[in-house]
Amino acid sequence: MSQPQASLARSRRWRRRLAPKVCLSLVLPMIVAISMGGVATGFERYGLFIIGLGLVVAFHEFGHFIAAKACGVKCEVFSLGIGPRMVGWQKGVGFSFGKQRNESAEKNASGGIGAVHPDMEMDPSGKRSAPVSGSASGAGSGSNPGSGSAASGPATAISTLAAPASGTLTTAETSRDESVGRTTKMGETDYRISWFPLGGYVRMLGQDDMDPTKISEDPRSFNRKSIPQRMIIISAGVVMNLVFAMLVFMYIFRIGVKFPQAYVGDIAFNSPAQKAGLHVGDLVTSINGSKPHGFLEWQDFRMAAALGQVGQPVHITYVGWKHHRVHQVGISPVMSPESNLLSFGAGAMVSLQFPNWHGHELREFYKEFPRFKGLKPNDRIVAINGHAVTVFPQLYQRLQKANGRPVVLTLKNKNPKIGVHKITVPTYLELRPWVKHLPTIAGMFPRTALDMVLPGSPAAKAGLKAGDVILRIDATAHPTVQQFRAAIKGNDNQVISLVVLRHGKRLTFHATPKTELGVAPTYDFAHPVVAAATGKLRGKVAPNSKIIAVLIGKRRFAVNSWSQIVTLIRKHPGAKAQFVFARGQRPVQVAFNKHVVADANKFMVKLNLPLEPEMGLQRSHTIWGAASMGMTHTIKWVAQTYQTFWGLAKRTIPFSKVHGAVGMAKYAYDIESRGFTYLLFFLALISVNLAVVNFLPLPIVDGGLFALLLLEGVRGKPLSLRVQSAIQIVGVVLLVSLFLYITIFNDFRLFHF
Numbered sequence: 001m002s003q004p005q006a007s008l009a010r011s012r013r014w015r016r017r018l019a020p021k022v023c024l025s026l027v028l029p030m031i032v033a034i035s036m037g038g039v040a041t042g043f044e045r046y047g048l049f050i051i052g053l054g055l056v057v058a059f060h061e062f063g064h065f066i067a068a069k070a071c072g073v074k075c076e077v078f079s080l081g082i083g084p085r086m087v088g089w090q091k092g093v094g095f096s097f098g099k100q101r102n103e104s105a106e107k108n109a110s111g112g113i114g115a116v117h118p119d120m121e122m123d124p125s126g127k128r129s130a131p132v133s134g135s136a137s138g139a140g141s142g143s144n145p146g147s148g149s150a151a152s153g154p155a156t157a158i159s160t161l162a163a164p165a166s167g168t169l170t171t172a173e174t175s176r177d178e179s180v181g182r183t184t185k186m187g188e189t190d191y192r193i194s195w196f197p198l199g200g201y202v203r204m205l206g207q208d209d210m211d212p213t214k215i216s217e218d219p220r221s222f223n224r225k226s227i228p229q230r231m232i233i234i235s236a237g238v239v240m241n242l243v244f245a246m247l248v249f250m251y252i253f254r255i256g257v258k259f260p261q262a263y264v265g266d267i268a269f270n271s272p273a274q275k276a277g278l279h280v281g282d283l284v285t286s287i288n289g290s291k292p293h294g295f296l297e298w299q300d301f302r303m304a305a306a307l308g309q310v311g312q313p314v315h316i317t318y319v320g321w322k323h324h325r326v327h328q329v330g331i332s333p334v335m336s337p338e339s340n341l342l343s344f345g346a347g348a349m350v351s352l353q354f355p356n357w358h359g360h361e362l363r364e365f366y367k368e369f370p371r372f373k374g375l376k377p378n379d380r381i382v383a384i385n386g387h388a389v390t391v392f393p394q395l396y397q398r399l400q401k402a403n404g405r406p407v408v409l410t411l412k413n414k415n416p417k418i419g420v421h422k423i424t425v426p427t428y429l430e431l432r433p434w435v436k437h438l439p440t441i442a443g444m445f446p447r448t449a450l451d452m453v454l455p456g457s458p459a460a461k462a463g464l465k466a467g468d469v470i471l472r473i474d475a476t477a478h479p480t481v482q483q484f485r486a487a488i489k490g491n492d493n494q495v496i497s498l499v500v501l502r503h504g505k506r507l508t509f510h511a512t513p514k515t516e517l518g519v520a521p522t523y524d525f526a527h528p529v530v531a532a533a534t535g536k537l538r539g540k541v542a543p544n545s546k547i548i549a550v551l552i553g554k555r556r557f558a559v560n561s562w563s564q565i566v567t568l569i570r571k572h573p574g575a576k577a578q579f580v581f582a583r584g585q586r587p588v589q590v591a592f593n594k595h596v597v598a599d600a601n602k603f604m605v606k607l608n609l610p611l612e613p614e615m616g617l618q619r620s621h622t623i624w625g626a627a628s629m630g631m632t633h634t635i636k637w638v639a640q641t642y643q644t645f646w647g648l649a650k651r652t653i654p655f656s657k658v659h660g661a662v663g664m665a666k667y668a669y670d671i672e673s674r675g676f677t678y679l680l681f682f683l684a685l686i687s688v689n690l691a692v693v694n695f696l697p698l699p700i701v702d703g704g705l706f707a708l709l710l711l712e713g714v715r716g717k718p719l720s721l722r723v724q725s726a727i728q729i730v731g732v733v734l735l736v737s738l739f740l741y742i743t744i745f746n747d748f749r750l751f752h753f
Contacts, residue, residue, distance in 0.1 A: 050197055052683045054081060056244065056690060057199030063240025064233055065202045071229040074188055074220040077203035081194035091187025100190060204233075213721045227713050234705050241691035242634055248684035250630030253294070256619030257677050260298040263349035263614050264318075265392065268336075268434035269602050271345020276329045278346060281321030281393030288315050293629045294618045298348045300636075305333035305344045306653065307643040314344075321393050337434055340654050342647075345434060349392050350611040352381040354411075365610070372609065374423035376413055382420075383410035392614065399605045402427050404563025407607075428608050429525040429563040432601075438481050438523065439599035440534055442569060442579070442590045444541060445480045446562050447471075447531045449524035450500075457518020462511035468500040469524045478531045478543040481521045488517045525562045537588055545585045551578040569600040637685060641692040659746055699731020 058080045065078050079085075089095050194200075206221025208214040215223040222230065262284035267274045284296055287304045304314050313330030320327060336343035356377045357365060366373050383389060384398045384407050399407070406426045413419060431438070438445075448470040453459050473479050473487045474496055487496065491513060498509045511517060528548075533541040550557045550568055552575050559565055568577070575592045590596070620626040647653035695703040704727075712718040719727075 048679065052679065053686065054197035054199050056241070056683055056687045059244045059687070060237040060241050060690060060694070061200040061202050063236035063238070063243075064204075067233045067236035068202065068204050068222070071225055071233055072220055073207075073222050073225060073233065074205040074218070075202055076188065076205060077190050077192060077201070079192045079194050079202075080200045081197045082199055082201060083194045083196040085190075085192050086195045088190050088192030090190045092185060093187075213725060215721075227709050231706060231709050234702050234709065235695070237702055238691045238695045241687045241694070242638070245637070245684040245687040245691070246627075246630045246634045248630075248680055248687070249633045250623075250626045252677055252681055252684075253618055253620050253629040253633075254623060254626035255677070256617050257681065258615040258617050260348050260613040261616040262296040262298050262301045264346045265349030265614075266347040266433065266604075268343075268345035268347075269432040271343075271434055272331045272334055273344045273346040276331045276344075277327070278318065278329075278344075279321060279393075280396050281349065281391065282318045283321070284316050284318045285326075286317040289317075293625070293632055294620070295616050297618070298613075301346075302343075302348075303640055305331075306341045307640060307647055308333045308342055310334060310342065310652070335652075337436060341657070342652050347433065349614045351614045352389065352392060352395060353612040354379040354381075355610060355612055369608075371425060372423075374421070375411070375609075376415070376418050376421075378415070379411040379413050379418075381409050382412045384408070386410075392611075399427060399607065401567075402563075402605060403567045404429065404559075404561045404565075404605070425607060425609070427563060427605050429523075429561070429566060429603050430606050430608075431522075432604050435602045439602050441562055441565055441599065441603075442577075442592070442596055443533060443535050443537045444530045445532045445534070446523040446525065447527070447529050448479055448481050448484045448521050449526075450519050451522040452520040454518040457516070458511045458513055459518045462498075462509045463507075464498065464500065464509055464511065464519065465502065468502050468507075469527070470498065470521070471501055471506065472499040473497070480531045481523070484521050488513050523562065528559055528562050528565060537590070540586070540588050541581075542585060546582045547579055548582050549580040551580065551587075552576075556580075563605060566600045566603050567605075569597060573597045634684075634688060637688040638692060641689055645692075656746055656749075658742055659750075698735070699727045700735060701731075704731060 061078070065075055068075050085099055087095065087097050088100075204222045205218055206214070206216035206223040215221065218224065222233070225233075264273070264278050264280055264282045264284070266280060267278060284301050285291065286296065287300060292300070301316075304316075308314050311332055313332045315328065315330050317326060317328050319325070331344050333342040333344055335341070336345070354375050354377065355361075358377060362377065381389060381395060384395055385402070386408070387394075387398055389395045389398065404427060406424050408422055408424050410420065410422050413421070450459075450464060450466055450468045450470070453464050453466050470479060470484055471477065473484055474491075476483055476487060479487065492515055493512060495510050495512050498511065500507050500509065528546060530541050530543065530545045530547070532543055533539075547559055547565065550559055550565065552568065552572050557564070557568055559568075569592050573592055573594075577590050577592060578587050579590055580587050618629070620629055644653060648655060648658070694701045695706070697703045697707040708719065708724070708727075718724070
């Protein structure tokens with residue numbers, strides 16, 4: 001075969017080899033671009049997060065890389081991603097796909113990676129001599145595997161090892177291009193992209209996190225550098241993570257991103273927020289005298305409580321909603337009975353905007369709540385019962401005065417085809433947050449109803465549904481919530497019989513609780529029917545008695561729900577009322593004393609309508625302002641991460657709140673649905689967390705290596721290689737065990753298996 005024909009054959013073989021890999025290299029970025037364009041499917045969302053997390057880790061490794069280069073350490077590989085080499089570039093070789101030739105040769109040689117090449121000879125000192133002319137081989141340096149120059153593609157790498165007077169090995173790295181007969185200097189670093197985008201790594205001569213014994217006598221090896229230089233290299237990754245976070249925050253705040261502002265949306269019963277005088281609609285503007293750039297976010301207010309201390313007040317400044325007066329108070333957080341976190345007992349405020357749901361989400365909402373079918377995506381509430389409302393506190397106050405009756409909502413839509421329209425929706429009486437025990441209403445217990453039935457639970461399998469009113473459970477007729485719970489608790493793995501009222505029909509079901517029945521019982525607020533009475537009313541009001549009216553003075557108020565009764569108690573504190581029942585039940589006298597009123601204030605009236613949170617645009621109109629906000633947020637999240645660890649140590653933050661990679665992927669999936677900007681923000685938070693966690697004094701991570709360097713400086717010599725290896729092994733076992741525990745017991749719970 002002539003030389004032109006041979007060249008043509010080689011060219012065809014290269015095209016066949018490269019074609020599928022080039023196509024894959026083009027397709028992967030296209031998938032990412034589609035995801036960034038806002039049309040990501042569920043699978044693409046997870047993929048986008050994995051790539052983003054890989055970039056965060058790669059940025060960390062880039063910090064190690066540039067610091068090592070600056071300190072004169074030989075870097076053999078810089079990889080984006082882990083696993084087998086997909087594509088890479090090396091000076092003197094150019095771009096190439098797949099494994100490097102020296103890697104393949106070393107793996108095929110006896111002894112595996114780093115073995116002596118068959119064409120090499122050993123000099124009397126035990127070092128390798130140069131291979132015979134024309135052979136391509138890896139120039140392993142020290143005991144570090146896969147180090148040295150690599151050739152891949154049409155060019156052939158010739159690595160020559162020499163033993164200079166110093167007794168160390170040097171590598172004369174050259175590459176000969178046969179097509180032009182020119183010899184060029186060959187780069188020492190293979191810049192590659194590996195197949196799995198789960199981070200990255202830097203392979204430095206004389207350094208291996210997993211095997212401290214892999215050292216080298218080469219003066220350019222990591223282990224031959226001074227302690228300050230090694231400290232710089234070790235800590236550079238953490239620094240780059242903080243730089244990455246700051247740059248991302250800066251970009252986000254320059255283009256603008258919406259976050260919930262620190263408006264108070266609800267107040268838990270008997271909570272620190274209630275005792276401090278906060279009301280729905282109040283705006284918190286600063287915490288402990290620190291006023292942020294832009295506005296204070298709700299997350300800052302919540303974290304100030306979660307990371308605080310019991311009995312130690314947090315000083316806040318807030319603006320009252322009604323009179324716009326500035327107030328300064330100290331609030332001491334307490335443990336929330338709902339979240340098991342320290343809390344002030346205040347919830348974030350919502351807007352008057354219905355979500356922009358479409359497709360499956362909207363169909364599921366209509367199916368679960370058919371009473372809201374008149375709502376359209378992006379509807380905004382502009383009036384309630386003819387009274388104009390512009391903010392949520394106005395809607396909240398009108399609801400509390402609705403007397404338990406349905407309300408007429410006037411809605412306005414941006415779509416001109418929909419425009420302004422009205423719907424009538426029911427109101428609901430609910431317990432305020434942090435109410436520990438279900439209170440009576442005027443000394444009477446309403447009937448029990450099912451607020452929720454868990455999918456796949458024994459109750460769901462038996463046919464029970466949310467909204468069912470419990471008429472009987474086994475032998476107990478018209479049980480109270482407490483009696484209902486006791487009946488379930490005492491019948492584990494035994495069949496129980498339930499008679500329920502559903503849409504006016506009596507139905508019977510049989511269920512077998514497996515520790516739990518899988519339901520959330522509450523009061524049947526919709527019907528003023530008594531399950532039991534207490535105190536002075538015991539024996540005077542029979543179970544299943546229906547209240548039809550309440551007499552206060554000379555006025556008679558017809559009632560058809562417990563909501564109306566609660567409203568009457570609030571409007572007439574201290575009054576003496578007479579309750580009138582149906583079916584010949586004798587009326588009873590009830591005094592609306594302070595205890596009755598206090599119980600009535602444990603309830604609130606709601607619409608049970610999903611509304612978007614009240615958002616504000618965090619944005620700086622200058623680059624310097626955005627940089628300042630980026631730096632402030634980075635410092636804030638670093639401090640909060642350390643405070644979180646302190647809270648875990650004090651057990652004020654439960655360990656169940658800690659999540660790993662699987663949990664982060666779930667959160668990222670949910671966050672990406674709000675927009676790519678929010679995913680960027682989440683990745684910046686992960687970068688901050690990675691920086692903090694990576695610099696903890698733990699084995700394997702950078703902080704542990706930094707601690708060993710400090711110890712080496714104090715002792716004047718490093719720990720023995722055996723001790724270092726033992727530390728690394730223990731660290732790996734502990735970290736892997738911790739990862740598995742968090743994944744199994746914390747992360748998987750987020751998926752509701």
